[in-house]
Amino acid sequence: MAGNNANKSxxxxxxxxxxxxxxxxxxxxxxxxxxxxxxxREKIIFRAVTAGIIAGILIxxxxxxxxxxxxxxxxxxxxxxxxxxxxxxxxxxxxxxNAAMSQSFYGNTTMADYYSYMGYKSSENDKSQTNSQxxxxxxxxxxxxxxxxxxxxxxxxxxxxxxGFDYTTxxxxxxxxTKQISDAASESGKSVADYYKQSxxxxxxxxxxxxxxxxxxxxxxxxxxxxxDMTATNDEVKEYYDEHKDTYDQVDYREFTITAIDSTDGEMxxxxxxxxxxxxxxxxxxxxxxxxxxxxxxxETKYDTDEGSLHSKITSTGMDKGTSEWLLSDERKSGDVTVxxxxxxxxxxxxxxINKSYDGSKDETIxxxxxxxxxxxxxxxxxxxxQTNTCLLYTSPSPRxx
Numbered sequence: 001m002a003g004n005n006a007n008k009s010x011x012x013x014x015x016x017x018x019x020x021x022x023x024x025x026x027x028x029x030x031x032x033x034x035x036x037x038x039x040x041r042e043k044i045i046f047r048a049v050t051a052g053i054i055a056g057i058l059i060x061x062x063x064x065x066x067x068x069x070x071x072x073x074x075x076x077x078x079x080x081x082x083x084x085x086x087x088x089x090x091x092x093x094x095x096x097x098n099a100a101m102s103q104s105f106y107g108n109t110t111m112a113d114y115y116s117y118m119g120y121k122s123s124e125n126d127k128s129q130t131n132s133q134x135x136x137x138x139x140x141x142x143x144x145x146x147x148x149x150x151x152x153x154x155x156x157x158x159x160x161x162x163x164g165f166d167y168t169t170x171x172x173x174x175x176x177x178t179k180q181i182s183d184a185a186s187e188s189g190k191s192v193a194d195y196y197k198q199s200x201x202x203x204x205x206x207x208x209x210x211x212x213x214x215x216x217x218x219x220x221x222x223x224x225x226x227x228x229d230m231t232a233t234n235d236e237v238k239e240y241y242d243e244h245k246d247t248y249d250q251v252d253y254r255e256f257t258i259t260a261i262d263s264t265d266g267e268m269x270x271x272x273x274x275x276x277x278x279x280x281x282x283x284x285x286x287x288x289x290x291x292x293x294x295x296x297x298x299x300e301t302k303y304d305t306d307e308g309s310l311h312s313k314i315t316s317t318g319m320d321k322g323t324s325e326w327l328l329s330d331e332r333k334s335g336d337v338t339v340x341x342x343x344x345x346x347x348x349x350x351x352x353x354i355n356k357s358y359d360g361s362k363d364e365t366i367x368x369x370x371x372x373x374x375x376x377x378x379x380x381x382x383x384x385x386x387q388t389n390t391c392l393l394y395t396s397p398s399p400r401x402x
Contacts, residue, residue, distance in 0.1 A: 002306070002316065038103070038160040038359040045239070076088075076392055076393070077089060077388065077389060077390045077391075077393050078087050078386050078387060078388065078389040079147075079150055079151055079154050080151070080154060080155075080158075080386040080387060080388075081387070082154055082367065083152060084334075086201075086203060087201065087203050087204060087208055087209060087212070088209075088212045089150070089211050089384045089393075090200060090201025090202070090203060090204065090318070091148050091200040091201060091204060091209055091216075092149050092153075093142060093143060093146040093201065094199055094200050094201055095146075095149070095200070095216070096142070096145045096146045096148075097142045097145065098199075099113070100142075100145060106372065115138075116120070116326070118131065118132055118133060119132055120138055125139075126138040126139035126142060143393055147388065147393070151383045151386050151388070152219075152379055152382075152383060153215070153219040154217060154386075155227075155379065155382035155386065156219040156222050156223055156379075156382075156385045157215055157218060157219050157222075158382075159222070159223065159382055160219070160222040165221075165222050167218045167221055167222070168213060169221065170217065170218060170402070173217045173221065174213065174214060174217060177213060177217065178206070181195060181196070181199070181206075184199075187305060192206065193205065193206070196209065220298065226375065226378065227371060227375055230371055230374045230375055230378070231367070231371060232367040232368075232370035232371055232374075236367075236370050237363055237366050237367050237370065238346075240366050240369065240370050241358065241363075241366055244366075245314070245328075245358070246316055246324070246328045247316060248315065248358055248362045248366070249315070249316075249322075249328060249357065249358050250313040250314060250315055250356070250357055250358065250359065251313075251314050251315075251327045251328065251353075251354075251355075251356050252311070252312050252313065252314075252354040252355050252356075252357075253311050253312075253314070253327055253351055253353050253354055253355065253368070254285065254288050254292075254309040254310055254311070254351070254352040255309055255349055255350065255351055256278065256288075256291070256292045256295065256303070256309055256350045257347050257348070257349055257350075258271050258274050258275050258278070258295070258347060258348045258350065259271065259345070259346065259347040259348075260346045260347060262346060263343070263346040267346070268343075268346060271346075271347065271348055272339070272341070272348060274295070274348075274353075275339045275348040275350055276291050276339065278291055278295060278350050278351060279337050279338075279339060281351065282337050284335065284345070285335075285354065288337070288352045289306050289309060292308060292309045307392060309352075313359075316328060320342070322340045322341075322342070323340055323349060323351065326338055326340065326351065327351065327353060327356070328356065332353050332356065333353070334354060334355055335351060335352075335353070335360060336352075336353040337350070337351065337352050338350075339351075340349050
Protein backbone atom coordinates (compact mmCIF):
# COMPACT_ATOMS: atom_id res chain seq x y z
CA MET A 1 0.00 0.00 0.00
CA ALA A 2 2.82 2.27 0.89
CA GLY A 3 4.35 1.61 -2.56
CA ASN A 4 1.12 2.43 -4.38
CA ASN A 5 0.73 5.73 -2.55
CA ALA A 6 4.28 6.60 -3.43
CA ASN A 7 3.60 5.94 -7.16
CA LYS A 8 0.46 8.19 -7.13
CA SER A 9 2.48 10.90 -5.54
CA UNK A 10 5.15 10.60 -8.21
CA UNK A 11 2.53 10.61 -11.06
CA UNK A 12 0.78 13.68 -9.62
CA UNK A 13 4.10 15.39 -9.34
CA UNK A 14 4.85 14.58 -13.02
CA UNK A 15 1.40 15.82 -14.20
CA UNK A 16 1.93 19.05 -12.37
CA UNK A 17 5.35 19.51 -14.00
CA UNK A 18 4.39 18.35 -17.56
CA UNK A 19 0.86 19.90 -17.93
CA UNK A 20 0.51 23.66 -17.43
CA UNK A 21 -2.30 24.72 -15.22
CA UNK A 22 -4.41 27.50 -17.05
CA UNK A 23 -4.88 30.55 -14.89
CA UNK A 24 -7.29 33.43 -15.65
CA UNK A 25 -4.35 35.46 -16.93
CA UNK A 26 -3.29 32.66 -19.24
CA UNK A 27 -6.82 32.46 -20.65
CA UNK A 28 -6.86 36.24 -21.33
CA UNK A 29 -3.51 36.04 -23.16
CA UNK A 30 -4.72 33.10 -25.25
CA UNK A 31 -7.95 34.94 -26.17
CA UNK A 32 -6.01 38.04 -27.15
CA UNK A 33 -3.72 36.01 -29.40
CA UNK A 34 -6.72 34.40 -31.06
CA UNK A 35 -8.29 37.83 -31.70
CA UNK A 36 -5.02 39.09 -33.14
CA UNK A 37 -4.89 36.12 -35.51
CA UNK A 38 -8.47 36.83 -36.61
CA UNK A 39 -7.70 40.51 -37.14
CA UNK A 40 -4.65 39.57 -39.17
CA ARG A 41 -6.76 37.28 -41.38
CA GLU A 42 -9.29 40.11 -41.90
CA LYS A 43 -6.50 42.52 -42.85
CA ILE A 44 -5.23 40.06 -45.44
CA ILE A 45 -8.73 39.67 -46.87
CA PHE A 46 -9.28 43.46 -46.88
CA ARG A 47 -5.99 44.03 -48.65
CA ALA A 48 -6.87 41.44 -51.25
CA VAL A 49 -10.31 42.96 -51.84
CA THR A 50 -8.87 46.48 -51.94
CA ALA A 51 -6.23 45.40 -54.41
CA GLY A 52 -8.94 43.87 -56.56
CA ILE A 53 -11.02 47.05 -56.45
CA ILE A 54 -8.01 49.22 -57.32
CA ALA A 55 -7.12 46.88 -60.16
CA GLY A 56 -10.70 47.12 -61.42
CA ILE A 57 -10.63 50.91 -61.23
CA LEU A 58 -7.31 51.01 -63.06
CA ILE A 59 -8.61 48.67 -65.75
CA UNK A 60 -11.77 50.78 -66.11
CA UNK A 61 -9.67 53.93 -66.33
CA UNK A 62 -7.50 52.37 -69.01
CA UNK A 63 -10.59 51.30 -70.94
CA UNK A 64 -12.17 54.76 -70.63
CA UNK A 65 -8.94 56.47 -71.67
CA UNK A 66 -8.60 54.06 -74.59
CA UNK A 67 -12.18 54.73 -75.67
CA UNK A 68 -11.63 58.50 -75.36
CA UNK A 69 -8.37 58.25 -77.33
CA UNK A 70 -10.14 56.21 -80.02
CA UNK A 71 -13.03 58.67 -80.10
CA UNK A 72 -10.94 61.80 -80.60
CA UNK A 73 -8.05 60.40 -82.65
CA UNK A 74 -9.81 58.01 -85.03
CA UNK A 75 -12.27 58.75 -87.83
CA UNK A 76 -14.92 61.32 -87.02
CA UNK A 77 -15.70 62.11 -90.65
CA UNK A 78 -13.99 61.26 -93.92
CA UNK A 79 -13.25 63.52 -96.85
CA UNK A 80 -12.20 62.05 -100.19
CA UNK A 81 -10.95 58.92 -98.42
CA UNK A 82 -9.01 60.79 -95.74
CA UNK A 83 -10.10 60.11 -92.16
CA UNK A 84 -10.63 63.29 -90.15
CA UNK A 85 -10.41 62.91 -86.37
CA UNK A 86 -12.52 64.79 -83.83
CA UNK A 87 -9.42 66.82 -82.92
CA UNK A 88 -8.76 67.84 -86.53
CA UNK A 89 -12.41 68.62 -87.23
CA UNK A 90 -12.68 70.74 -84.08
CA UNK A 91 -9.63 72.72 -85.18
CA UNK A 92 -11.20 73.52 -88.56
CA UNK A 93 -14.56 74.22 -86.90
CA UNK A 94 -13.04 76.87 -84.66
CA UNK A 95 -10.68 78.31 -87.27
CA UNK A 96 -13.40 78.69 -89.93
CA UNK A 97 -15.89 80.01 -87.37
CA ASN A 98 -13.47 82.64 -86.06
CA ALA A 99 -12.58 83.64 -89.63
CA ALA A 100 -16.27 84.07 -90.46
CA MET A 101 -16.90 86.11 -87.31
CA SER A 102 -14.09 88.55 -88.09
CA GLN A 103 -15.15 89.22 -91.69
CA SER A 104 -16.39 92.72 -92.47
CA PHE A 105 -20.13 92.96 -92.94
CA TYR A 106 -20.94 96.60 -93.56
CA GLY A 107 -18.93 99.66 -92.67
CA ASN A 108 -17.30 99.09 -89.30
CA THR A 109 -19.50 96.11 -88.43
CA THR A 110 -18.41 92.48 -88.68
CA MET A 111 -20.21 89.21 -89.30
CA ALA A 112 -20.07 88.66 -85.54
CA ASP A 113 -22.27 91.75 -85.17
CA TYR A 114 -24.62 90.39 -87.84
CA TYR A 115 -24.80 86.96 -86.18
CA SER A 116 -25.55 88.66 -82.87
CA TYR A 117 -28.34 90.61 -84.56
CA MET A 118 -29.74 87.28 -85.76
CA GLY A 119 -29.80 86.02 -82.18
CA TYR A 120 -26.50 84.17 -81.89
CA LYS A 121 -25.00 84.19 -78.38
CA SER A 122 -21.32 83.30 -78.11
CA SER A 123 -21.78 82.49 -74.42
CA GLU A 124 -24.19 79.64 -75.18
CA ASN A 125 -23.63 76.24 -76.78
CA ASP A 126 -23.87 76.32 -80.57
CA LYS A 127 -26.13 73.26 -80.62
CA SER A 128 -28.69 74.84 -78.32
CA GLN A 129 -29.29 77.83 -80.64
CA THR A 130 -31.22 77.96 -83.91
CA ASN A 131 -30.16 80.11 -86.84
CA SER A 132 -33.42 81.89 -87.71
CA GLN A 133 -32.31 82.38 -91.31
CA UNK A 134 -31.45 78.75 -92.11
CA UNK A 135 -33.61 76.90 -89.59
CA UNK A 136 -30.56 74.85 -88.57
CA UNK A 137 -28.69 75.05 -85.31
CA UNK A 138 -25.72 77.36 -85.26
CA UNK A 139 -23.55 74.26 -84.78
CA UNK A 140 -24.83 72.84 -88.06
CA UNK A 141 -24.24 76.20 -89.76
CA UNK A 142 -20.63 76.45 -88.58
CA UNK A 143 -20.05 72.71 -89.12
CA UNK A 144 -21.12 73.08 -92.77
CA UNK A 145 -18.63 75.95 -93.15
CA UNK A 146 -15.92 73.84 -91.50
CA UNK A 147 -16.61 70.95 -93.87
CA UNK A 148 -16.27 73.28 -96.86
CA UNK A 149 -12.94 74.56 -95.50
CA UNK A 150 -11.68 71.01 -94.87
CA UNK A 151 -12.52 69.98 -98.43
CA UNK A 152 -10.76 73.05 -99.80
CA UNK A 153 -7.62 72.58 -97.72
CA UNK A 154 -7.38 68.81 -98.31
CA UNK A 155 -7.73 69.50 -102.04
CA UNK A 156 -5.00 72.14 -101.84
CA UNK A 157 -2.64 69.72 -100.05
CA UNK A 158 -3.15 67.03 -102.69
CA UNK A 159 -2.81 69.52 -105.52
CA UNK A 160 0.37 70.91 -103.96
CA UNK A 161 1.87 67.42 -103.72
CA UNK A 162 0.83 66.53 -107.27
CA UNK A 163 2.28 69.75 -108.66
CA GLY A 164 5.60 69.31 -106.85
CA PHE A 165 5.13 72.33 -104.61
CA ASP A 166 8.23 72.69 -102.42
CA TYR A 167 7.18 73.89 -98.98
CA THR A 168 10.51 74.98 -97.53
CA THR A 169 9.28 77.43 -94.90
CA UNK A 170 7.27 74.97 -92.81
CA UNK A 171 9.42 75.09 -89.67
CA UNK A 172 9.63 78.88 -89.74
CA UNK A 173 5.89 79.21 -90.33
CA UNK A 174 5.16 76.89 -87.42
CA UNK A 175 7.53 78.80 -85.15
CA UNK A 176 5.73 82.03 -86.06
CA UNK A 177 2.41 80.32 -85.39
CA THR A 178 3.38 79.10 -81.92
CA LYS A 179 4.76 82.53 -81.04
CA GLN A 180 1.49 84.15 -82.07
CA ILE A 181 -0.41 81.65 -79.90
CA SER A 182 1.88 82.31 -76.94
CA ASP A 183 1.55 86.09 -77.33
CA ALA A 184 -2.24 85.88 -77.69
CA ALA A 185 -2.51 83.64 -74.63
CA SER A 186 -0.43 86.07 -72.60
CA GLU A 187 -2.51 89.05 -73.72
CA SER A 188 -5.74 87.27 -72.77
CA GLY A 189 -4.39 86.19 -69.38
CA LYS A 190 -4.63 82.48 -70.21
CA SER A 191 -2.14 79.65 -70.18
CA VAL A 192 -0.99 78.38 -73.56
CA ALA A 193 -2.75 75.06 -72.86
CA ASP A 194 -6.07 76.80 -72.13
CA TYR A 195 -5.68 79.03 -75.18
CA TYR A 196 -5.24 76.00 -77.44
CA LYS A 197 -8.51 74.56 -76.11
CA GLN A 198 -10.29 77.88 -76.54
CA SER A 199 -9.01 78.37 -80.08
CA UNK A 200 -9.02 74.85 -81.49
CA UNK A 201 -11.42 72.74 -79.40
CA UNK A 202 -11.76 71.06 -76.03
CA UNK A 203 -9.40 68.17 -76.89
CA UNK A 204 -6.69 70.34 -78.46
CA UNK A 205 -3.15 70.45 -77.12
CA UNK A 206 -0.07 71.93 -78.75
CA UNK A 207 1.20 68.40 -79.37
CA UNK A 208 -1.88 66.74 -80.82
CA UNK A 209 -2.80 69.53 -83.24
CA UNK A 210 0.73 70.17 -84.55
CA UNK A 211 0.32 67.77 -87.47
CA UNK A 212 -2.92 69.41 -88.56
CA UNK A 213 -1.55 72.91 -88.09
CA UNK A 214 1.45 72.05 -90.26
CA UNK A 215 -0.89 70.82 -93.01
CA UNK A 216 -3.00 73.95 -92.65
CA UNK A 217 0.07 76.16 -92.99
CA UNK A 218 1.23 74.25 -96.05
CA UNK A 219 -2.20 74.66 -97.66
CA UNK A 220 -2.08 78.38 -96.90
CA UNK A 221 1.35 78.68 -98.50
CA UNK A 222 0.21 76.84 -101.62
CA UNK A 223 -2.92 78.98 -101.74
CA UNK A 224 -0.73 82.09 -101.70
CA UNK A 225 1.27 80.73 -104.64
CA UNK A 226 -1.90 79.98 -106.59
CA UNK A 227 -3.41 83.41 -106.02
CA UNK A 228 -0.13 85.05 -107.00
CA ASP A 229 -0.17 83.08 -110.24
CA MET A 230 -3.83 84.05 -110.79
CA THR A 231 -3.33 87.80 -110.37
CA ALA A 232 -5.62 89.65 -112.78
CA THR A 233 -4.06 91.17 -115.88
CA ASN A 234 -4.96 94.63 -117.19
CA ASP A 235 -6.95 93.04 -120.00
CA GLU A 236 -8.92 90.94 -117.50
CA VAL A 237 -9.67 94.04 -115.41
CA LYS A 238 -10.95 95.89 -118.50
CA GLU A 239 -13.03 92.93 -119.61
CA TYR A 240 -14.59 92.62 -116.14
CA TYR A 241 -15.36 96.35 -116.06
CA ASP A 242 -17.03 96.18 -119.48
CA GLU A 243 -19.29 93.39 -118.18
CA HIS A 244 -20.18 95.28 -114.97
CA LYS A 245 -20.28 98.92 -116.02
CA ASP A 246 -23.49 99.60 -114.14
CA THR A 247 -21.72 98.70 -110.91
CA TYR A 248 -18.67 100.91 -111.35
CA ASP A 249 -19.76 103.81 -113.54
CA GLN A 250 -20.22 107.18 -111.82
CA VAL A 251 -23.03 109.51 -112.80
CA ASP A 252 -23.34 113.29 -112.61
CA TYR A 253 -26.96 114.41 -112.64
CA ARG A 254 -29.42 116.90 -111.19
CA GLU A 255 -32.56 116.07 -109.26
CA PHE A 256 -35.62 117.95 -108.09
CA THR A 257 -38.30 116.35 -105.90
CA ILE A 258 -42.00 117.15 -105.94
CA THR A 259 -43.84 115.62 -103.02
CA ALA A 260 -47.60 115.03 -102.89
CA ILE A 261 -49.52 116.01 -99.75
CA ASP A 262 -50.46 112.35 -99.32
CA SER A 263 -50.58 109.13 -101.34
CA THR A 264 -54.18 109.44 -102.53
CA ASP A 265 -54.73 109.27 -106.26
CA GLY A 266 -55.85 112.88 -106.49
CA GLU A 267 -52.82 114.28 -104.70
CA MET A 268 -50.43 112.06 -106.66
CA UNK A 269 -51.99 113.22 -109.94
CA UNK A 270 -51.54 116.85 -108.95
CA UNK A 271 -47.92 116.25 -108.06
CA UNK A 272 -47.37 114.44 -111.37
CA UNK A 273 -48.90 117.36 -113.28
CA UNK A 274 -46.45 119.74 -111.56
CA UNK A 275 -43.57 117.45 -112.48
CA UNK A 276 -44.63 117.26 -116.10
CA UNK A 277 -44.98 121.04 -116.25
CA UNK A 278 -41.46 121.34 -114.75
CA UNK A 279 -40.03 119.07 -117.47
CA UNK A 280 -41.59 121.06 -120.32
CA UNK A 281 -39.69 124.11 -119.14
CA UNK A 282 -36.26 122.41 -119.22
CA UNK A 283 -34.12 123.31 -122.23
CA UNK A 284 -30.64 122.92 -120.76
CA UNK A 285 -28.86 122.50 -117.42
CA UNK A 286 -29.10 126.19 -116.56
CA UNK A 287 -32.86 126.21 -117.07
CA UNK A 288 -33.17 123.14 -114.82
CA UNK A 289 -31.30 125.01 -112.05
CA UNK A 290 -33.59 128.02 -112.37
CA UNK A 291 -36.73 125.88 -112.32
CA UNK A 292 -35.49 124.21 -109.09
CA UNK A 293 -35.19 127.60 -107.41
CA UNK A 294 -38.58 128.74 -108.73
CA UNK A 295 -40.46 125.55 -107.71
CA UNK A 296 -38.87 125.04 -104.31
CA UNK A 297 -41.40 124.79 -101.48
CA UNK A 298 -41.77 127.73 -99.13
CA UNK A 299 -38.95 127.73 -96.61
CA GLU A 300 -36.88 125.16 -98.54
CA THR A 301 -33.34 126.50 -98.96
CA LYS A 302 -31.73 123.43 -100.53
CA TYR A 303 -32.11 124.81 -104.06
CA ASP A 304 -30.99 128.36 -103.30
CA THR A 305 -27.55 127.65 -104.77
CA ASP A 306 -26.69 126.09 -108.13
CA GLU A 307 -25.23 123.07 -106.38
CA GLY A 308 -28.47 122.27 -104.53
CA SER A 309 -29.77 119.91 -107.19
CA LEU A 310 -26.38 118.51 -108.25
CA HIS A 311 -25.28 114.91 -107.56
CA SER A 312 -21.68 114.13 -108.55
CA LYS A 313 -19.93 110.80 -109.14
CA ILE A 314 -22.80 108.68 -107.80
CA THR A 315 -22.71 104.91 -108.33
CA SER A 316 -25.64 102.52 -108.43
CA THR A 317 -25.28 101.74 -104.72
CA GLY A 318 -26.24 105.34 -103.94
CA MET A 319 -29.47 105.32 -105.95
CA ASP A 320 -32.82 103.60 -105.80
CA LYS A 321 -33.60 101.04 -108.50
CA GLY A 322 -35.74 103.24 -110.77
CA THR A 323 -33.25 106.08 -110.71
CA SER A 324 -30.21 103.88 -111.40
CA GLU A 325 -31.86 102.00 -114.26
CA TRP A 326 -32.63 105.24 -116.10
CA LEU A 327 -29.36 107.04 -115.38
CA LEU A 328 -27.12 104.04 -116.18
CA SER A 329 -28.87 103.05 -119.38
CA ASP A 330 -26.59 102.91 -122.42
CA GLU A 331 -29.17 105.07 -124.22
CA ARG A 332 -28.59 108.06 -121.92
CA LYS A 333 -27.14 111.22 -123.41
CA SER A 334 -26.39 114.58 -121.86
CA GLY A 335 -29.52 116.75 -121.43
CA ASP A 336 -32.00 113.88 -121.09
CA VAL A 337 -34.82 114.56 -118.61
CA THR A 338 -37.37 112.23 -117.05
CA VAL A 339 -39.80 111.84 -114.15
CA UNK A 340 -39.47 108.85 -111.77
CA UNK A 341 -42.32 107.97 -109.41
CA UNK A 342 -41.63 106.88 -105.82
CA UNK A 343 -44.90 105.54 -104.46
CA UNK A 344 -43.51 104.67 -101.02
CA UNK A 345 -42.58 108.33 -100.43
CA UNK A 346 -45.56 109.64 -102.53
CA UNK A 347 -43.29 111.85 -104.59
CA UNK A 348 -41.76 112.32 -108.05
CA UNK A 349 -38.07 112.74 -108.91
CA UNK A 350 -37.28 114.96 -111.89
CA UNK A 351 -33.88 113.88 -113.22
CA UNK A 352 -31.51 115.73 -115.55
CA UNK A 353 -28.66 113.60 -116.95
CA ILE A 354 -25.26 115.29 -117.29
CA ASN A 355 -22.73 112.53 -117.92
CA LYS A 356 -21.48 109.06 -116.97
CA SER A 357 -17.83 108.10 -116.50
CA TYR A 358 -15.36 105.74 -114.89
CA ASP A 359 -12.12 107.06 -113.40
CA GLY A 360 -10.38 103.75 -112.71
CA SER A 361 -10.59 104.21 -108.95
CA LYS A 362 -12.10 100.73 -108.52
CA ASP A 363 -9.51 98.84 -110.57
CA GLU A 364 -8.05 97.18 -107.48
CA THR A 365 -11.50 96.04 -106.40
CA ILE A 366 -12.15 94.71 -109.89
CA UNK A 367 -8.78 92.89 -109.90
CA UNK A 368 -9.68 91.32 -106.55
CA UNK A 369 -13.04 90.18 -107.92
CA UNK A 370 -11.37 88.66 -110.97
CA UNK A 371 -8.91 86.80 -108.75
CA UNK A 372 -11.69 85.54 -106.49
CA UNK A 373 -13.66 84.23 -109.45
CA UNK A 374 -10.60 82.46 -110.90
CA UNK A 375 -9.64 80.92 -107.57
CA UNK A 376 -13.22 79.88 -106.81
CA UNK A 377 -13.49 78.15 -110.19
CA UNK A 378 -10.17 76.37 -109.59
CA UNK A 379 -11.19 75.12 -106.12
CA UNK A 380 -14.62 74.05 -107.38
CA UNK A 381 -12.93 71.90 -110.00
CA UNK A 382 -10.70 70.31 -107.34
CA UNK A 383 -13.50 69.60 -104.86
CA UNK A 384 -16.63 68.97 -106.94
CA UNK A 385 -16.15 65.18 -107.01
CA UNK A 386 -14.99 64.78 -103.41
CA GLN A 387 -16.93 62.17 -101.43
CA THR A 388 -17.64 62.76 -97.73
CA ASN A 389 -18.90 60.61 -94.86
CA THR A 390 -20.37 62.80 -92.14
CA CYS A 391 -22.63 60.36 -90.27
CA LEU A 392 -21.15 61.40 -86.88
CA LEU A 393 -20.91 65.09 -87.66
CA TYR A 394 -24.33 66.20 -86.45
CA THR A 395 -24.80 63.65 -83.65
CA SER A 396 -21.65 64.25 -81.59
CA PRO A 397 -21.08 67.00 -79.02
CA SER A 398 -20.13 70.33 -80.51
CA PRO A 399 -16.57 71.63 -80.03
CA ARG A 400 -17.94 74.01 -77.38
CA UNK A 401 -19.16 71.16 -75.18
CA UNK A 402 -16.94 70.54 -72.17
